[in-house]
Amino acid sequence: MNSDHHHHDHDHDHDHDHPHAPPQPDDKVHSYYQILSIALKELLIEKGVVTAAQVRQFIEKRDSITPANGAKVVARAWVDPAYRARLFEDGNAAAAELGFPITGTKLVAVENTPDTHNVVVCTLCSCYPRDLLGLPPAWYKSRAYRARVVREPRAVLREFGTELSDDVALRVHDSTADIRFLVVPQRPAGTENLDEDALAALVTRDSMIGVARI
Amino acid sequence: MRTPQDIGGLPEGPVDPSEHMLNFWEKQADGLRAAVGAKGLMSSHESRRAIESLGEDAMERLTYYERWTAALSLQMVERGVLTQDEIDAKVAQVRQRLADTGELEMTPSEAEKLP
Known part of the structure; x- marks a missing residue:
């Protein structure tokens, strides 16, 4: 590994080593894999496999998906017991009801209760309910999170500021290419008078991964 | 035996919870992968x-x-x-083009990775 990495955030170590570097300017190409990515895109367009418009549409679609999608699912489950039952019965169908179709993977919703807390990881890589939460944060893809949350989940949660008492059971769900998990956090006390939109605004990304509570 | 990606349960240091915004090229790579996936490839x-x-x-x-x-x-x-030959030729072409337009700014260690 080279040490003169000034204004260059690809230090080729691990993903979690990057966050402190400022975003690199978009008008310079810094790495071989950036060149390879451009080359692949141009070749695949030349061969008619994909079009530039299709690639752009997928980028725009990805940009449009934020944790607000998942928050709507959670808020509906909080206010509508029948919806809540459907969500735990068939996550894909319940998400689709709210306009969030998930294809190719099975969505499993898991519920936090006063005596059970859930947290999600993908130990092998980065599988994540992207259609409901957007792209995973860097730490979700980091070696430290993936390696440790299955062995010492309470310690990892503590690093996120979440202290679980010993009498709360902690379930860790390891995602696969086929199954994605969504944590339904506990509805905070004192929110009886809030409407669904106001409730959704309380639901954070990290609470739906399970590293935080609300 | 563990394969390289199979790291669940291994000892590691603290989790760095900072957020990392994707660079433009990373978004492009994500979009390209999604478009290829949508074609069933x-x-x-x-x-x-x-x-x-x-x-x-x-x-x-x-x-x-x-x-x-x-x-x-x-x-x-x-x-x-x-084909690998097509990819190698296109990489060389893109590299030259970026160098000509001044858009290429590689460290020596990155440049060594070029074929």
């Missing part, structure tokens, strides 16, 4: 298999979207969509 299983086949060195040295890009290249060759 790369399922999430194929993507996973290709990334895992890159080996321990790639897991250690490459960033997330660098691995995705290496895996996409591998998958396109294995699928017969592109």
